[in-house]
Amino acid sequence: MSAAAAVRWIEAWTPEQGSARVRSLFEARFADGAPDGTWSAPGRVNLIGEHTDYNGGLCLPIALPHRTYVALRRRDDDLVRLVSAQEPDGVREVALGAVAPGTVDGWAGYVVGVAWAMREAGLAVGGFDVAVDSCVPYGAGLSSSAALEASVAVALDAVFGLGLARPGDDAGRTQLATICVRAENEIAGAPTGGMDQAAALRARPGHALLLDCLDGSVRQVPFDLAAHDLTLLVVDTRAEHALVDGQYAARRASCEAAAARLGVETLREITVDPRGLEWALDKLDGEEQVRRVRHVVTEIDRVTWFVALLDAGVVDAVGPLMNASHASLRDDYEVSCRELDVVVGSAMASGAIGARMTGGGFGGSAIALVRTDAVEQVAQAVAEAFADAGLHPPAFLVATAQAPAA
Ligand code: GLA
Numbered sequence: 001m002s003a004a005a006a007v008r009w010i011e012a013w014t015p016e017q018g019s020a021r022v023r024s025l026f027e028a029r030f031a032d033g034a035p036d037g038t039w040s041a042p043g044r045v046n047l048i049g050e051h052t053d054y055n056g057g058l059c060l061p062i063a064l065p066h067r068t069y070v071a072l073r074r075r076d077d078d079l080v081r082l083v084s085a086q087e088p089d090g091v092r093e094v095a096l097g098a099v100a101p102g103t104v105d106g107w108a109g110y111v112v113g114v115a116w117a118m119r120e121a122g123l124a125v126g127g128f129d130v131a132v133d134s135c136v137p138y139g140a141g142l143s144s145s146a147a148l149e150a151s152v153a154v155a156l157d158a159v160f161g162l163g164l165a166r167p168g169d170d171a172g173r174t175q176l177a178t179i180c181v182r183a184e185n186e187i188a189g190a191p192t193g194g195m196d197q198a199a200a201l202r203a204r205p206g207h208a209l210l211l212d213c214l215d216g217s218v219r220q221v222p223f224d225l226a227a228h229d230l231t232l233l234v235v236d237t238r239a240e241h242a243l244v245d246g247q248y249a250a251r252r253a254s255c256e257a258a259a260a261r262l263g264v265e266t267l268r269e270i271t272v273d274p275r276g277l278e279w280a281l282d283k284l285d286g287e288e289q290v291r292r293v294r295h296v297v298t299e300i301d302r303v304t305w306f307v308a309l310l311d312a313g314v315v316d317a318v319g320p321l322m323n324a325s326h327a328s329l330r331d332d333y334e335v336s337c338r339e340l341d342v343v344v345g346s347a348m349a350s351g352a353i354g355a356r357m358t359g360g361g362f363g364g365s366a367i368a369l370v371r372t373d374a375v376e377q378v379a380q381a382v383a384e385a386f387a388d389a390g391l392h393p394p395a396f397l398v399a400t401a402q403a404p405a406a
Pocket residue numbers: 046049050051052053054192193194195196243359360361
């Protein structure tokens with residue numbers, strides 16, 4: 001018997017709402033005038049290609065309608081003053097010249113880390129006042145951290161006249177994405193790959209971003225689910241999710257050890273055919289390495305097939321690839337968890353076309369591709385499955401491919 005369960009939706013703010021919120025937060029907390037402007041950047045979901053970015057592989061994220069907003073004002077000194085709507089009191093202060101790996105805790109590290117990485121790249125950036133607010137759910141595996149980095153990056157680009165964030169200037173935006181990755185890796189201390197920052201800065205509305213992490217090149221793949229009467233449902237499990245807790249780093253280290261043993265630069269060099277994958281699996285050091293490599297190599301292959309199906313206009317044929325991706329992440333890569341498996345199981349049992357965890361895993365969110373007229377039914381079934389399992393109620397959002405940081 002199923003427990004009754006309410007379905008809670010997380011709505012995205014309109015750009016006007018988001019800008020007005022950070023502008024008034026800025027004016028209320030700093031009490032000495034207006035910001036120079038407001039900027040924002042999206043969270044993301046990855047359609048397929050998980051834990052492939054740091055292996056030189058392929059991934060396929062879209063930018064969400066849910067964005068992080070900043071109001072920012074340039075200063076003439078070296079000071080950074082920060083306020084956040086999520087922190088009701090106080091103003092944090094950081095001297096930019098004193099920023100180095102290990103010196104800034106918490107969310108402020110993502111902000112000052114971007115300015116630090118810009119300076120490391122030789123760009124002339126100084127102090128600033130910034131107010132932050134977001135409708136990207138935090139800790140949901142939807143890249144709230146990359147959205148914060150990217151919104152700060154385009155804001156600093158504007159107020160210090162760097163000229164890298166012009167709409168459509170993919171080379172400039174690629175440089176900003178690299179800066180954001182350095183901020184995250186070296187100042188915030190999360191050893192993530194580059195997918196999230198690329199999505200936040202280089203995605204296009206109505207398209208999925210096919211990112212080749214070997215050389216950073218991208219292809220914009222048309223992705224218009226509404227034209228096919230399909231909807232991408234995102235389920236935020238609210239399960240604990242932290243990329244700095246060592247599990248993510250352990251997966252990355254395992255892939256690097258496997259590549260070294262195979263004598264390749266990255267696992268991208270291992271092809272899925274028997275002479276590639278079977279040869280590699282034979283040479284590896286133990287069962288765990290075999291499973292990790294099998295996931296990465298087959299997952300990169302699934303991205304290629306997924307894109308081929310999108311290109312051919314048979315979007316509703318991608319379901320088995322999504323399910324295979326989830327099984328591989330669960331069984332071979334071991335980054336799923338009970339909540340994510342409950343989403344996938346209950347979504348598939350209630351009519352989804354395909355479902356999988358998205359992002360780093362260990363909690364966070366899952367996605368389900370659903371016929372639009374079945375969205376309520378699938379969401380209800382997932383909420384009931386959580387209630388039946390005694391899990392904390394999940395939250396739901398609808399993902400459409402939106403614009404990058406601006
Ligand atoms: C996190 C990281 C990304 C990527 C995914 C897994 O989101 O930030 O770089 O590795 O996990 O695909």
